[in-house]
Amino acid sequence: MGQLIAQRSAHVLTLELSNAGRANALAREMLAQLDAHVAQVNGDESVRAVVLRGQRGGAFSSGADIRQWGPMPPDTFARDWIDYGNAIFDRFESLRCPTVAAIEGLCFGGGLELALCADLRVASSAARFRFPEVTIGAIPGWHGGPRLARLVGRGRALEAVLMAGEIDAGRAHAWGLVNLACAVESFERDLQxxxxxxxxxxxxxxxLAKAAIVGAQDPAVFYPAATRALKGSSDAEIGIQAFASKTAAVF
Structure with missing residues (x-):
């Protein structure tokens, strides 16, 4: 049975994907747990960043658990797997605070779709990325194709989805799929x-900066309201005082 193992350290919440013997294949209960954590973080401003990862040195995720979705009739699959997952992924993508996908091993299929919902992706040199769906008569149904296209461009996204080939960490970084590629031995230090x-x-x-980029905002409405709220906050006061005194702001 899959689960998300949560660990809190100061202002950072780490969620570890865990599905033993399945390379962290995404089971429905794991999606439900992710959604619960999203709701919790949205109501807890003391969390400033969320890290999503697999076990240290292991896979991020091999994809959606085919043992669960494979036997589903088409209508059930569309409703209880695709629609269900997309709603949760959208909520994770628009989470209040920054999110990081930490990827060390394989990151395939639905696992890659989940990683694409994070704001930033950090990969070790051992990371491997792939959309294998078309080889088994499926598609990346959790909006992985469009999300990838927004990051790397239409041509590269089509190549990744239609050719179903592996992408190593160096190529992923060159494409813009990952923000930071690290040596295996420095991965934890660089991630931290x-x-x-x-x-x-x-x-x-x-x-607010994340909401401006990720959310579907009307700029004419969003920016005056956001900047007004921020300028009236204690964070702005701290930042301005630190700038005047030529010190680093501590929030």
């Missing part, structure tokens, strides 16, 4: 540095 940086900036500013 990135997460520490995310957790050190103004949490209110980070949330």
């Amino acid at each position: 540095a990135l997460v520490d940086r995310l957790a050190s900036v103004s949490p209110r500013a980070a949330a």
Whole structure:
């Protein structure tokens, strides 16, 4: 049975994908747990960053658990797997605070679709990416194709989906699929540095800056309201005082 193992350290919540013997294949109960954590984080402003990962040194996720979705009739599959997963992925993508997918091993199919919902992706040199769906008569149904196209361009996304070939960490970084590619031996240190940086900036500013990029906002409405709210916050006061005194702001 799959699960998400949660660990809190200061302002950072780490969610570890765990489905023993299945290379962290995404089971329906794991999606439900992810959704519960999203709701919790949206109501807890003390969480400044969320890291989604597999077990240290192992796979991120081999994809959607075919043992669960394979036997489903078409209508049930469309409703209880595709629609259900897409609603959760959309909520994770629009989570209030920054999110990071930490990828060390294979990241295939639905697992790659989930990683694409994170704001940033950090990969070790051992990471491998692939959309294998067309080889088994399926498609990336959790909006993986369009999300990938927004990151790497239409041609590369079509290549990845239609050719179903593996993409190594170096190529993924060159494409823009991952933000940071690390040596295996420095992965944890480099990941921690990135997460520490995310957790050190103004949490209110980070949330609004993310909403401006990720959300479907009307700029004429969003920016006046967001900047007004931020300018009236304690974060703005801290930042301006730190700038004036030439010190680093501590939020």
